[in-house]
Amino acid sequence: MIGRWQPGPFGGIDVPDASKSRGPEHRVAALTLAALLVVGAAMGTINLFVNGVLRDGAPRWLYAATMGLCIVAAVPLAVRRRASRWHTFGLVLLGDLIYxxxxxxxxxxxxxxxxLMxxxxxFVAAWFLGVWELLVNMVVTTVVCLVALWPSYDxxxxxxxxxxxxxxMLNAGALGIFILRVRIQRLLMATQTLSHLDPLTGLHNRRYLVEQAPRLWRQARRDGTRVAAMVLDLDHFKRLNDAHGHAAGDAVLRAVAGSLTATVRPADVLARTGGEELVVLGLVGDPDEAARLAERLRSAVSASRTDDGHAVTASIGIALTRPVDGEDATDALWRLVDRADAAMYEAKQQGRDRVASMWVPRARSPLPGENRAVPEAPASDVA
Known part of the structure; x- marks a missing residue:
């Protein structure tokens, strides 16, 4: 999961199929379809008690069975509270046949x-199905109208x-609803995308970082890996802003964002958390893997250049954790980021443009004749 939004179709925004949604919206859609089937059957049943509307004999029983079929079709929707794409398409064609x-x-x-029936x-096809299913139903609607009206006109x-x-009229109304649905979905997706993005760099923001924490913690527990947090802070960024102006600083941030986006792994989360500070979250097997990734990030920052030739370096702090069952992923995320932030300040104190980590203890130089091994860091929380 890279740190920049990538444009899609329909004017830069992917439009999902409404029938593929999951969660509360999906349950509401299924219950709405069930309710419409029941209401339609109830209203149609009134004709059974009105003289002169239905033909006598077999047609009356066929009509009653059709109304009962509508109610039967509504039961699975109400019980399961989900309707797949093909299930919904089948209901649409069933509605045409019932007419x-x-x-x-x-x-x-x-x-x-x-x-008009x-x-x-x-309208169900227009609101819940894809383009080609809507087109198929528009053709079926025309054929059904032809067959239904044929005996009434010489x-x-x-x-x-x-x-x-x-x-x-039916197809124009359905097409209008489909266009309205696409427009609404595009606006909703644009709003959701913007709420997850930093407007200057196009990177993800703190909100997105928090939303991804539960996923990363679950995957780490499942795979037996560790979550690594890398905090990057651009060196002497304020000095660059003061000397060349904020426009130059913004250009540097965008150049750094582009370089980091091309460097992080596809599954990593790259976010700008504020000012000149960025955070990378990812899963690693051991501290060496995290150190190698951090070093690649440091090199990518130092190699980035703006069109005017401005460049910066970055100090990077790393911290690792082994997620455990029952912990709150958001709280654990910020504890981990705080440790990585402390390591980043250690890198600043060591001279900047370098990587520092929380799990490597600083040790004094051995005395002459002393053979002392560096103790290992605990493997419980921070490795």
Whole structure:
């Protein structure tokens, strides 16, 4: 997971299929479909008790069975509270078929079964399905209108006009809802994306860093790896701003962000937490792997240049942790970042443009004739 937003289709923003969503919105969609099926069946059942609407004999029983089928189709939606893409597409086509059954059971379809009844499947397809499913349903809607209205018109011209008006209005309404849905989704995704991005560098921000902590902690516990936090602070950045202006400082930040984005691993999280400080979170197997990554980051910063030739170096602090069950990932994240921040200040004190770590203890030089090994750091919290 790199630290910069990458543009997608539809004007730079990916538009997800509404039927693929998970969570509360998905449950609401399934319950809404179930409710519409039940309400439609209840309203249609009224015709069973109105004289002169339904044909006598088998059509009446077929009509009653169709209304019952609507209720049966609603039960899995209400119980499971989820509707897959293909499930929803099947319900849309079922709605088209049910309209045809109703037409054949009604004495006067033009009066009691107008094509407006197809609004339900048309609007469901527009709001919950993808482009090609919507196009398929638009074709099916036109065919269904033709079949339903055929017996009621002797003139081909009159039939064509009525089919064109009915199917055209239904498809135009469905297309308008689909365009509105795409627009709303684009705006929501743009808002969500901007809430996770630093506007100057395009890197992720503190909010995104916090949101990714539970995922990293779960993966580390599952894989038996460690979470590494690397805090980078640009050296003498204030001096650069004072000497060349804030525009030069902003250009340096953007150049550094580009270099770091190209250097971090795809699964790492790179974020700007404020000012000239950046944080990289990633999973590592041992301290040496973290040190190698930090050194690559340090080299990437020192090699970055603006168009005007301005450059900076970075002091980097590293801290590692082994996540344990039951701990709060957000609290653990900031404890880890605080340790990495302390290590970063150690790198500043050692001369800047270098990497310092929390797990390597500083030891005095051995006395003449003394053979003393450097003690290992504890493996419990910070390794």
């Amino acid at each position: 045809l059954v109703i037409v054949f059971c009604i004495e006067d379809p033009v009066r009691y079964a107008t094509p 197809l609004l339900f499947p048309a 003139s081909a011209v009159a039939l064509g006009v009525q089919v064109g008006v009915s199917a055209g």
